[in-house]
Amino acid sequence: MSEFVFKGRLWVLKDDKGNLIEDIDTDQIYHNAYLHITDISEMGRYALGNLEGWKDFPSKAKPGDIIAAGRNFGAGSSRQQAVDCFAALKISLIMAPSFGAIYFRNAVNSGFPVLKCAELEALAEKEHIKTGDRVEIDIRIGKARNTSTGETFQVEPLSSVQRQIYEAGGLFAFAQSMEER
Amino acid sequence: MGYTVIEKIIQRHTQQEVRPGHIVWMILDVRSARDFGGPNVVKNFQKEYGDKPVADRKKTFFTFDLSVPACSLKYADSQQICREFARRKGIKVYDVNEGIGSHVLIERGHAASGSTVVGTDSHMNILGAVGSFGQGMGDVDITFAFKTGKTWFEVPETVKVILKGEFNAPSSAKDLTLFILSKLGTREAALKAVEFYGEPVKELSLAGRITLCSMVTEMAGIVGFVPEANDRFLKEIQDLSGVEYRPLTADPDARYAEEIEIDVSGLTPKAAAPFQPTNVKDVKDLSHVSIDSGFIGSCTNGRTEDMKAAADVLKGRKVKQGVILKIVPATRRVYSEILKQGILDDLFESGAVVSNPGCGGCAEGHIGLTGEGETQISTANRNFAGKQGKGNNYLASPRVVAASCVLGRIASPEDL
Ligand code: SF4
Numbered sequence: 346m347s348e349f350v351f352k353g354r355l356w357v358l359k360d361d362k363g364n365l366i367e368d369i370d371t372d373q374i375y376h377n378a379y380l381h382i383t384d385i386s387e388m389g390r391y392a393l394g395n396l397e398g399w400k401d402f403p404s405k406a407k408p409g410d411i412i413a414a415g416r417n418f419g420a421g422s423s424r425q426q427a428v429d430c431f432a433a434l435k436i437s438l439i440m441a442p443s444f445g446a447i448y449f450r451n452a453v454n455s456g457f458p459v460l461k462c463a464e465l466e467a468l469a470e471k472e473h474i475k476t477g478d479r480v481e482i483d484i485r486i487g488k489a490r491n492t493s494t495g496e497t498f499q500v501e502p503l504s505s506v507q508r509q510i511y512e513a514g515g516l517f518a519f520a521q522s523m524e525e526r
Numbered sequence: 527m528g529y530t531v532i533e534k535i536i537q538r539h540t541q542q543e544v545r546p547g548h549i550v551w552m553i554l555d556v557r558s559a560r561d562f563g564g565p566n567v568v569k570n571f572q573k574e575y576g577d578k579p580v581a582d583r584k585k586t587f588f589t590f591d592l593s594v595p596a597c598s599l600k601y602a603d604s605q606q607i608c609r610e611f612a613r614r615k616g617i618k619v620y621d622v623n624e625g626i627g628s629h630v631l632i633e634r635g636h637a638a639s640g641s642t643v644v645g646t647d648s649h650m651n652i653l654g655a656v657g658s659f660g661q662g663m664g665d666v667d668i669t670f671a672f673k674t675g676k677t678w679f680e681v682p683e684t685v686k687v688i689l690k691g692e693f694n695a696p697s698s699a700k701d702l703t704l705f706i707l708s709k710l711g712t713r714e715a716a717l718k719a720v721e722f723y724g725e726p727v728k729e730l731s732l733a734g735r736i737t738l739c740s741m742v743t744e745m746a747g748i749v750g751f752v753p754e755a756n757d758r759f760l761k762e763i764q765d766l767s768g769v770e771y772r773p774l775t776a777d778p779d780a781r782y783a784e785e786i787e788i789d790v791s792g793l794t795p796k797a798a799a800p801f802q803p804t805n806v807k808d809v810k811d812l813s814h815v816s817i818d819s820g821f822i823g824s825c826t827n828g829r830t831e832d833m834k835a836a837a838d839v840l841k842g843r844k845v846k847q848g849v850i851l852k853i854v855p856a857t858r859r860v861y862s863e864i865l866k867q868g869i870l871d872d873l874f875e876s877g878a879v880v881s882n883p884g885c886g887g888c889a890e891g892h893i894g895l896t897g898e899g900e901t902q903i904s905t906a907n908r909n910f911a912g913k914q915g916k917g918n919n920y921l922a923s924p925r926v927v928a929a930s931c932v933l934g935r936i937a938s939p940e941d942l
Contacts, residue, residue: 425664443717450663451666504549517670523674
């Protein structure tokens with residue numbers, strides 16, 4: 346059974362001025378110098394490796410952690426590694442006000458939860474969510490709670506399509522399951 | 527509440543309710559892969575589904591256009607991998623002799639108005655020019671499309687762009703496109719569909735619509751449509767494709783994310799300077815830039831009308847000594863038309879190199895890379911650093927490229 350309720354520690358991707366970082370592109374997430382790597386388990390150590398202030402992220406991240414990023418997360422190239430590197434670290438989900446179109450497709454296709462959250466900028470600005478807080482998110486209904494502060498907020502729940510692919514374990518597996526039905 | 531053009535097309539291809547932001551399963555009328563991305567599709571398909579068939583071989587195609595005939599071993603291998611897979615599965619290949627895949631799909635009537643088409647080509651949305659929802663995707667998506675005949679899609683919002691005013695030669699659809707691009711940049715239309723309205727676009731021919739819609743990619747848009755059409759265009763597209771063209775109109779109460787008005791009165795020839803397509807300037811302000819080479823072709827400006835526009839400038843003139851002009855018709859059909867209409871002769875006599883159809887010098891795969899320090903003026907759609915070799919690329923219309931190659935500097939035909 347696929348998991349739908351995630352409890353984890355939060356990383357809020359802010360710059361040194363305390364603003365949520367926008368337009369984080371795929372080279373900042375996973376630099377093109379490592380595109381030759383094909384083994385997913387090798388990719389984790391390069392996650393956010395080119396993002397100013399976050400280069401040590403892989404050594405600090407723990408399985409189950411949750412990422413909150415600024416708008417247009419994953420802009421740029423179509424590299425799948427920019428999604429897989431987070432899966433390798435066992436990050437459970439990423440939320441952002443919006444995502445790059447291809448990045449979003451790649452994540453959905455590989456069964457990795459990416460969730461839009463319109464209030465994220467306001468929440469981060471008012472420090473209603475901070476790095477280190479513990480959050481609980483039900484991705485079926487989009488209900489989220491900062492258990493460190495008690496604050497609740499809403500994320501866009503998985504669409505029915507996203508959920509079908511997620512439950513099957515990715516796009517290719519979903520094609521198989523379509524046949525079996 | 528009514529539907530925009532994109533919402534209508536998607537609604538005809540899904541059972542789910544179509545509204546911006548909804549993610550729906552969409553039936554695909556055509557799925558294709560080219561010599562770039564195609565081999566990965568084959569690899570994925572074999573790994574995931576082995577000997578199983580594709581969903582519908584009559585709706586599945588390979589089109590080779592990037593390196594045709596293959597000019598590196600890598601592309602030769604890639605094309606052969608696709609051919610062998612196609613033979614096993616009974617899929618049609620438009621091989622290295624045919625031309626740019628998206629244009630071939632239009633000419634062969636595969637991309638009809640109202641249809642949904644995907645392929646491993648980031649400019650597949652060019653099909654908006656003929657009222658088809660085309661979309662470029664990665665090899666994972668296309669593999670799934672081959673297998674199931676479906677894809678998922680997030681219904682985009684639509685922006686309405688209303689063009690006002692009039693413009694005349696030597697300005698052309700390309701100058702109009704670059705001008706619009708300079709106004710919209712990469713944010714206004716980002717992740718959205720665009721509908722273009724107004725006299726300046728209503729009067730565009732098929733080639734002009736293709737030029738405009740191809741560069742919606744550079745505006746970061748999903749796809750662009752030109753819903754209004756005159757009888758001349760309707761006849762042109764029907765004669766070319768052999769299928770009935772049904773104009774697509776948005777409902778009067780359709781909802782738009784934004785309406786943007788752009789006045790194009792007195793439009794002058796434009797060129798995009800390195801290294802962004804949005805870095806648009808007036809040609810007259812670039813007359814100090816001397817050039818080493820020119821390229822006329824690509825999915826943006828590779829049709830007979832584009833070749834004719836260049837030939838009209840070049841006829842009776844010579845490409846300047848020391849400058850190389852490379853010309854690549856978009857398809858075999860275009861090649862045959864320029865041959866029969868005497869256009870090829872005018873181009874050849876000017877001193878230009880004219881090659882077989884394909885993407886040509888647009889991408890780093892076929893003829894005419896640029897070397898370090900080389901300055902080229904091109905009719906293609908992108909001038910990012912490294913896209914066509916190490917040189918600097920300016921983007922302009924066929925007329926401006928032709929005139930520039932005669933004078934050896936960036937110029938408009940009026941300067942001749
Ligand atoms: S001409 Fe250039 S942009 Fe167009 S399909 Fe070919 S490579 Fe892509």
